[in-house]
Amino acid sequence: MASLQSNRRKRRSKAEINVVPYIDVMLVLLVIFMVTAPFVNPSVVELPSVGRASPQQQATPLEVIIHADGSTGIRLREPGNKERPADVAAIIAEARRVQADRPDTPVVISGDKNVRYDTVVQVMGGLQRAEVKRVALNVLPKP
Numbered sequence: 001m002a003s004l005q006s007n008r009r010k011r012r013s014k015a016e017i018n019v020v021p022y023i024d025v026m027l028v029l030l031v032i033f034m035v036t037a038p039f040v041n042p043s044v045v046e047l048p049s050v051g052r053a054s055p056q057q058q059a060t061p062l063e064v065i066i067h068a069d070g071s072t073g074i075r076l077r078e079p080g081n082k083e084r085p086a087d088v089a090a091i092i093a094e095a096r097r098v099q100a101d102r103p104d105t106p107v108v109i110s111g112d113k114n115v116r117y118d119t120v121v122q123v124m125g126g127l128q129r130a131e132v133k134r135v136a137l138n139v140l141p142k143p
Contacts, residue, residue, distance in 0.1 A: 065111075073085050088122055095127055107134065
C-alpha cells in the first residue's frame, strides 16, 4: 500500500501547453500568404483608353519657370509668348488675373532639376493661398 500512495503523490498534473501544433499551423499559413502575395495586385487602376475617353478642350496653361539659380519667370503657353521674369508675388497676381478671365486655366510649374525644393514649395504654397485650383508639375518622361 505504501507504494501506491507514493505513486499518487508523484503524479501531479502538468500545467503546460504544447505549442508545436500552433507553430506548424502558423508556418503553413505563412507559406500560403507568401505564395499568393505576388498574385494579388490591389493598386491596379483601369484608365480609359484614348478611343473611349471623351474629348476635352485643353486650356492653354500658365507656365511658371524656375531656373537652377532660383530665378523665376512666367509665360502663357501660346505661340509668340516669351518668358518674362517675375517674383513669387507677381506669379500669384498673374495666376489670379488669368484665372479670373478663364477659371479652367491650369498653372504648370517647370523647375530645373537642380533647383532648391524650397523655391518650388514657396510657389506652390502661394498658388494654393491664392486658391488656384489646377496646379501641376511639368516633368520629362524617361526614354
